[in-house]
Amino acid sequence: xxxxxxxxxxxxxxxxxxxxxxxxxxxxxxxxxxxxxxxxxxxxxxxxxxxxxxxxxxxxxxxxxxxxxxxxxxxxxxxxxxxxxxxxxxxxxxxxxxxxxxxxxxxxxxxxxxxxxxxxxxxxxxxxxxxxxxxxxxxxxxxxxxxxxxxxxxxxxxxxxxxxxxxxxxxxxxxxxxxxxxxxxxxxxxxxxxxxxxxxxxxxxxxxxxxxxxxxxxxxxxxxxxxxxxxxxxxxxxxxxxxxxxxxxxxxxxxxxxxxxxxxxxxxxxxxxxxxxxxxxxxxxxxxxxxxxxxxxxxxxxxxxxxxxxxxxxxxxxxxxxxxxxxxxxxxxxxxxxxxxxxxxxxxxxxxxxxxxxxx
Amino acid sequence: xxxxxxxxxxxxxxxxxxxxxxxxxxxxxxxxxxxxxxxxxxxxxxxxxxxxxxxxxxxxxxxxxxxxxxxxxxxxxxxxxxxxxxxxxxxxxxxxxxxxxxxxxxxxxxxxxxxxxxxxxxxxxxxxxxxxxxxxxxxxxxxxxxxxxxxxxxxxxxxxxxxxxxxxxxxxxxxxxxxxxxxxxxxxxxxxxxxxxxxxxxxxxxxxxxxxxxxxxxxxxxxxxxxxxxxxxxxxxxxxxxxxxxxxxxxxxxxxxxxxxxxxxxxxxxxxxxxxxxxxxxxxxxxxxxxxxxxxxxxxxxxxxxxxxxxxxxxxxxxxxxxxx
Numbered sequence: 001x002x003x004x005x006x007x008x009x010x011x012x013x014x015x016x017x018x019x020x021x022x023x024x025x026x027x028x029x030x031x032x033x034x035x036x037x038x039x040x041x042x043x044x045x046x047x048x049x050x051x052x053x054x055x056x057x058x059x060x061x062x063x064x065x066x067x068x069x070x071x072x073x074x075x076x077x078x079x080x081x082x083x084x085x086x087x088x089x090x091x092x093x094x095x096x097x098x099x100x101x102x103x104x105x106x107x108x109x110x111x112x113x114x115x116x117x118x119x120x121x122x123x124x125x126x127x128x129x130x131x132x133x134x135x136x137x138x139x140x141x142x143x144x145x146x147x148x149x150x151x152x153x154x155x156x157x158x159x160x161x162x163x164x165x166x167x168x169x170x171x172x173x174x175x176x177x178x179x180x181x182x183x184x185x186x187x188x189x190x191x192x193x194x195x196x197x198x199x200x201x202x203x204x205x206x207x208x209x210x211x212x213x214x215x216x217x218x219x220x221x222x223x224x225x226x227x228x229x230x231x232x233x234x235x236x237x238x239x240x241x242x243x244x245x246x247x248x249x250x251x252x253x254x255x256x257x258x259x260x261x262x263x264x265x266x267x268x269x270x271x272x273x274x275x276x277x278x279x280x281x282x283x284x285x286x287x288x289x290x291x292x293x294x295x296x297x298x299x300x301x302x303x304x305x306x307x308x309x310x311x312x313x314x315x316x317x318x319x320x321x322x323x324x325x326x327x328x329x330x331x332x333x334x335x336x337x338x339x340x341x342x343x344x345x346x347x348x349x350x351x352x353x354x355x356x357x358x359x360x
Numbered sequence: 361x362x363x364x365x366x367x368x369x370x371x372x373x374x375x376x377x378x379x380x381x382x383x384x385x386x387x388x389x390x391x392x393x394x395x396x397x398x399x400x401x402x403x404x405x406x407x408x409x410x411x412x413x414x415x416x417x418x419x420x421x422x423x424x425x426x427x428x429x430x431x432x433x434x435x436x437x438x439x440x441x442x443x444x445x446x447x448x449x450x451x452x453x454x455x456x457x458x459x460x461x462x463x464x465x466x467x468x469x470x471x472x473x474x475x476x477x478x479x480x481x482x483x484x485x486x487x488x489x490x491x492x493x494x495x496x497x498x499x500x501x502x503x504x505x506x507x508x509x510x511x512x513x514x515x516x517x518x519x520x521x522x523x524x525x526x527x528x529x530x531x532x533x534x535x536x537x538x539x540x541x542x543x544x545x546x547x548x549x550x551x552x553x554x555x556x557x558x559x560x561x562x563x564x565x566x567x568x569x570x571x572x573x574x575x576x577x578x579x580x581x582x583x584x585x586x587x588x589x590x591x592x593x594x595x596x597x598x599x600x601x602x603x604x605x606x607x608x609x610x611x612x613x614x615x616x617x618x619x620x621x622x623x624x625x626x627x628x629x630x631x632x633x634x635x636x637x638x639x640x641x642x643x644x645x646x647x648x649x650x651x652x653x654x655x656x657x658x659x660x661x662x663x664x665x666x667x668x669x670x671x672x673x674x675x676x677x678x679x680x681x682x683x684x685x
Contacts (some may be wrong), residue, residue, distance in 0.1 A: 124485070158374050160615055161667055165622030166640070166659045170382070171650050173644050174389040197615065250505070257507050257627055262644060276509065280630065283514040286521050286528050298508035304505020305498070312501075 064303050067100070067113070068120035073287060075110035079270050090289045100291035103282045105360070112295050115270040118183055120303070122256045125187025126194055127249035133191065134198030134244055139237070141199070142206025143229055153203065159196035160227065165258060168193060172264035181269050186256060194251045198244030205240050207234050224357030227260045238302070243314045257300050272296035365683050367671045373481050373666050378660045382653050383432050386417055387425075395419055397445070397647045416442050416650065439656070444651035446642060450486055454655040455639060460658065463635030467624040470559035471617070478564035479609060482571025483602050489576060497572070500565035508623035512558045512630035519554060526554050536602035555624075555631045563620045570609050578605040607678055613670040619664055625659075 077083060082105040083097070091101040099108035140154035171189055209215060210233065218228050234241075259265060260273025267277045277286070279293040394417045398410060415421055418428040435441070441452035487492045503663065504598055520528040527550060555579075578601045580582065587597045625637030631640060636655055643651040675681045 024627050052519045070417065091436055154370070157370065158377055160662065161371075161374055161618065162378060163618040163621050163659055163663045165618075168380070169640060169644060169651055170656045171647070173647070174386050174394075176390060226428065254507055256503075257620070258509070261507070261509055261626070262629070262641060264644060276507075276513075279513075280509075285516045285630065288517065288521055290517060291509070293513045297506060297513065300510065301502055301506035308501045308505055309498070312497075315573070319573075 051313050052315075053309045054313035057306045057313065060302060060306035063307065064116070064120060070118045071113035071116045075107075075113040077107040077110040079083060079106060079111040080268060081106065090284070090287075090292055091289050099295050100289075102278060108292055108295060109358060111270055111275050112272070112299065115272045115275060115296070116299065117205075117272040118269065119198065119256060119273070119300075121188050122190065123182060123249045123303075125244050126191040126252035126256075129188060129191035130195040130239065130248040130252075132200060133195035133242060134202055134248075135234075135237075137195070138199035138202030139206050139229060139233065142203040143210055143225075144234065146206075149203075152199070156196040156199045156203070159193060160200065162193075163344055164193040165255065168259060169262065169264060169307045172259055175264075177266065181266050186259075186265060187252065190252050190255050190259075190290065191248070194248045194255070198241075198248060201238060201240055201244060205237055206233060209236055213324040214251040239314050244309045245312055246307045246314070250304050250311075253300055253303055253307075257296075264349035298326050364671065364675055368668065371668055375661065375664055378664075379433070379436065379483055379657065381430075383429055384659055385472070386649060394649055397649065401445055405443075405445065409443055409448070412443065413445070413650070436657075441654035444643075444648055446615050446646035446648035446651060453650060454648050456654055456658055459634055459636050459639045462633060463624070463628065463637070464662075466555055466628070466633065466635060467559065467621060469552075470556040470624065471563070471620055473556070474560040474564040474620075475567055475609075475613075477560065478567025479571045479602075479606060481564070482568045483575055483598060483605075485568065486572040486575030486579065486605075487598060497569065500568050503561050504565040504569075506562065506624070508558060508562050509626040511562055512555070512627045515554045515558050516630065527551050551633075552596070555627050555633050558627045558630075559620065559624050561614070562623055564615055564618075567609060570612060571605065572606050575601060575605040578602075583631045607674070610670060610674045610677060614667040617666050617670075621659060 050130075077245045083101065088103060090103050091097065091105070093100045097109060099112065101107060102111075122215050137152050141149045141156070168189065175189075212237050215228060218232050223232075256271065257273035257276065260267070260271045261276040261280065263277050263281075265271075265274075274295070276293060276294040279289070279296075282289070282292075284292040306307045311332065374487030385632055394413075398413060398419070401410060415431070418425070421428070423431065439453060441456075444450050444452045444455045485496055491539075516528060520526050529551075572674045581601075581604075584597060584601045587600050592600075601670075625635075625640060627633070629641050636659060639651065640655050642648070643655065
């Protein structure tokens with residue numbers, strides 16, 4: 001059923017995953033050519049391509065993580081406190097308030113710093129839990145086959161088809177108010193709707209791996225099942241697991257922000273979505289208070305971009321044909337391929353030797 | 361058509377599962393939020409309404425869980441979703457029926473537009489791989505990562521408030537319905553431009569990247585090389601490659617549509633567009649549980665229907681699925 005692309009174009013935030021290349025959701029093993037996964041035995045540690053995408057993504061992500069840890073301590077003001085009670089109009093950015101103030105004269109910069117921790121924490125909690133769920137359910141579905149596989153596949157497809165946000169709105173709508181402060185609980189609920197995609201991709205990959213010769217031979221030698229899964233199959237799934245982790249974190253950021261924007265969790269519990277909630281309720285977008293809603297929006301978008309860039313990098317690692325960036329004329333010249341055709345020629349995949357590229 | 365029959369069976373199972381989830385959520389939540397709301401409603405609505413709400417949520421009834429479930433299913437079959445407590449005494453179905461056309465029109469148009477545009481741009485970017493068009497990809501990433509409501513904020517601030525090209529919200533200008541004349545239709549269209557633009561901007565990126573990635577791989581296939589070697593015009597060659605590359609996009613539709621609908625709901629909220637998203641927010645704000653659950657069911661069914669349609673298209677496009685049976 002696979003159209004021969006294996007796993008191309010890992011899905012991205014907000015849009016779902018057109019182009020995962022897995023045509024038939026869940027039923028029947030993919031018959032396309034296997035992925036260019038590293039051969040077993042040769043490579044246990046992965047040499048990620050040093051593409052600018054990965055580098056930029058890593059630097060951005062690191063910056064966000066550091067801010068999440070130290071941000072609340074750096075905040076110059078209490079994010080909930082009014083710095084002045086005389087004025088009811090949001091103030092544009094100034095020396096005292098770098099990102100201006102809200103209608104209640106709260107410091108937006110402090111709210112951003114304080115809100116980053118909750119946002120990123122929830123995103124990573126949901127990413128970790130969802131990834132564990134998808135590995136456990138996806139790999140066992142792919143490895144066990146039979147009735148267990150069918151049931152798990154139906155379960156995964158159910159969660160894939162179900163529109164997640166409306167479901168979450170209903171769940172959070174019924175949640176008692178005290179639950180709105182608990183980042184761990186919020187992450188847990190979000191992860192329940194975010195694991196299915198990863199499980200599906202992992203199941204397809206496991207299906208293709210379990211019939212390979214080295215797994216067969218491990219079985220014939222008499223390795224125990226958990227050892228085959230843990231030491232033969234899982235290491236070769238690492239890029240797929242990493243990519244599905246990044247995707248779920250991304251999903252967590254977007255979903256948590258949306259839920260907080262809707263006021264479904266306590267809006268006094270600062271997160272980037274909560275800033276949106278207050279900006280929307282004061283009609284910041286039609287009153288021209290750009291300093292109020294631009295910072296959280298850009299923060300979410302840049303965090304998402306960082307994760308997506310890393311994901312692109314992993315995609316290009318899995319499917320080398322996607323590596324277009326390495327083939328621009330400028331880079332090709334640098335690598336000594338000065339006479340690369342002016343335009344990409346159809347049917348001919350230009351090959352840049354890995355050894356030349358990866359040398360420092 | 362065994363393939364289609366299997367898919368239809370899956371959607372039926374999914375629909376029943378969604379209904380069951382909808383039934384259980386209020387019953388497993390700690391703290392019993394429904395009875396708190398009912399206590400608040402005392403005096404505002406008739407005793408009869410309270411009793412029917414209690415029955416809907418299984419409070420103070422002697423029915424067991426199974427009996428409640430059968431009761432709930434029977435109500436659903438009759439098209440009875442209960443009474444909306446925020447727009448009392450309207451039924452939930454009445455409230456939803458008023459909002460549904462706006463959402464269907466807006467989201468339907470925007471989704472089709474973004475699929476067509478995104479696929480075309482994806483083909484172009486793949487065809488011109490290695491040129492400046494590749495720089496489009498990081499930009500699409502940004503729009504994909506930005507929340508829908510943030511892009512909606514930007515569109516409102518820029519095009520409605522600052523430039524004044526479009527109205528700042530709602531679906532039409534007049535308060536009462538003047539009938540379907542040219543002015544009214546133009547008015548509705550001008551109100552729909554910004555929300556639609558937001559949805560297209562945010563969702564097209566996924567189609568662009570997906571189509572590009574599959575197209576790039578397809579272009580390396582032998583039959584494409586043969587087509588070019590035969591000297592077919594470039595348009596024909598692209599057509600051959602794109603026809604095959606589009607299949608994963610169609611099958612990925614089922615995953616994307618849920619995201620697009622969710623995003624569209626948020627967009628409606630920012631624009632005060634009187635669709636399902638807007639009444640969903642009202643339902644959340646006023647703890648109108650029957651309405652909340654009704655909207656969830658309607659959205660789920662709509663998404664399932666869209667998925668089924670995409671499956672039909674897939675079987676139509678890909679002869680291999682028909683051979684299997």
